[in-house]
Amino acid sequence: MIEKHSAGIVTRMQAGFYTVKTENSVFTCQLRGRLKQHKIMEDLVAIGDRVLISSLDEEQGVIEEICERERVLVRMAPTTRGIYKQILLANPDQNVFVFACADPAPSLRMLDRFLVITEKQKIDALIVANKVDMLDQTRAAEIFSPYSLLGYPVVYTSAKENTGIQELRICLQGKLSAFAGPSGVGKTSLLNALRPGLGLEVKTVKESSHKGRHTTIVRQLFSLDETSMVADLPGIRQLSVWDVEPEELDGYFCEFRPFVKSCQFSDCRHEQEPNCAIKKAVQSGAISAARYDSYLRLRRELETYQNY
Ligand SMILES: Nc1nc2c(ncn2[C@@H]2O[C@H](COP(=O)(O)OP(=O)(O)OP(=O)(O)O)[C@@H](O)[C@H]2O)c(=O)[nH]1
Ligand SMILES: [Mg+2]
Numbered sequence: 001m002i003e004k005h006s007a008g009i010v011t012r013m014q015a016g017f018y019t020v021k022t023e024n025s026v027f028t029c030q031l032r033g034r035l036k037q038h039k040i041m042e043d044l045v046a047i048g049d050r051v052l053i054s055s056l057d058e059e060q061g062v063i064e065e066i067c068e069r070e071r072v073l074v075r076m077a078p079t080t081r082g083i084y085k086q087i088l089l090a091n092p093d094q095n096v097f098v099f100a101c102a103d104p105a106p107s108l109r110m111l112d113r114f115l116v117i118t119e120k121q122k123i124d125a126l127i128v129a130n131k132v133d134m135l136d137q138t139r140a141a142e143i144f145s146p147y148s149l150l151g152y153p154v155v156y157t158s159a160k161e162n163t164g165i166q167e168l169r170i171c172l173q174g175k176l177s178a179f180a181g182p183s184g185v186g187k188t189s190l191l192n193a194l195r196p197g198l199g200l201e202v203k204t205v206k207e208s209s210h211k212g213r214h215t216t217i218v219r220q221l222f223s224l225d226e227t228s229m230v231a232d233l234p235g236i237r238q239l240s241v242w243d244v245e246p247e248e249l250d251g252y253f254c255e256f257r258p259f260v261k262s263c264q265f266s267d268c269r270h271e272q273e274p275n276c277a278i279k280k281a282v283q284s285g286a287i288s289a290a291r292y293d294s295y296l297r298l299r300r301e302l303e304t305y306q307n308y
């Protein structure tokens with residue numbers, strides 16, 4: 001008997017079942033037992049993974065192989081049993097970090113952490129400033145334009161009033177993108193605006209926080225057209241980075257890089273050391289105080305992990 005395996009991509013996962021889209025069909029799959037044996041502290045399969053499946057019938061199959069990942073959007077997730085490597089999306093071409101201009105107020109510290117992850121993994125980043133209808137344009141630009149100056153593209157949108165949607169659509173074309181960000185910023189609403197008729201559930205920030213849970217709870221990939229796919233991810237409350245050493249952190253704050261080599265000490269932590277070029281750059285305004293603060297906080301957090 002010839003075993004017939006077909007290639008596909010994981011588009012959804014829930015409670016041990018994976019939806020796999022092959023060239024001509026869609027299968028609900030479970031994981032072959034032997035694949036479950038290793039790596040208990042990380043996701044074995046993630047959406048975006050390319051897999052080989054064998055079909056049991058027209059609709060059901062078994063995942064036999066997981067192809068090596070080119071890139072990952074990954075975070076360190078706190079669990080009661082310790083730290084866990086959570087793969088938010090496998091093989092993204094681009095990470096889209098969605099924040100609201102207001103309601104909830106943008107957490108730039110979280111954005112800075114997302115940017116560290118994307119720099120470490122060498123994945124292109126796009127920042128979406130949604131809910132522009134809630135703030136005047138000048139104020140929105142004050143918040144987000146420092147990131148354009150750092151070289152990260154920013155798109156201003158309102159899912160509610162349909163502004164900036166076409167511009168965003170163009171940025172997503174031909175790519176597999178992750179929509180990541182806090183809860184309630186409008187990730188799912190943007191998807192609904194990008195693909196009218198999708199009709200995904202959204203809830204007001206109040207409704208969802210009353211229930212103490214997020215509206216989107218399943219990670220899932222959606223096609224916008226033949227070549228463009230977006231992963232709608234559940235909102236993130238707190239973001240910790242995976243596999244970043246404290247010593248390498250300054251390399252992932254892109255505007256720090258040109259200064260780092262001018263510090264007196266090669267292992268400068270940019271905190272209390274004399275003749276620190278980073279601190280001088282903060283004083284002169286070449287590096288913003290907010291970004292420096294994000295760096296310091298994350299650096300201290302990473303140093304505490306080292307003691308585990
Ligand atoms: N004023 C305004 N409200 C918006 C906009 N986009 C989304 N909302 C509202 O914000 C709330 C949250 O939207 P969602 O799309 O569910 O947010 P989400 O980021 O997907 O949230 P999670 O799934 O919990 O991560 C809903 O009440 C939306 O109607 C916008 O551009 N302007
Ligand atoms: Mg959502």
Ligand SMILES: [Zn+2]
Nearest residue numbers: 263268270276
């Ligand atoms: Zn220094």
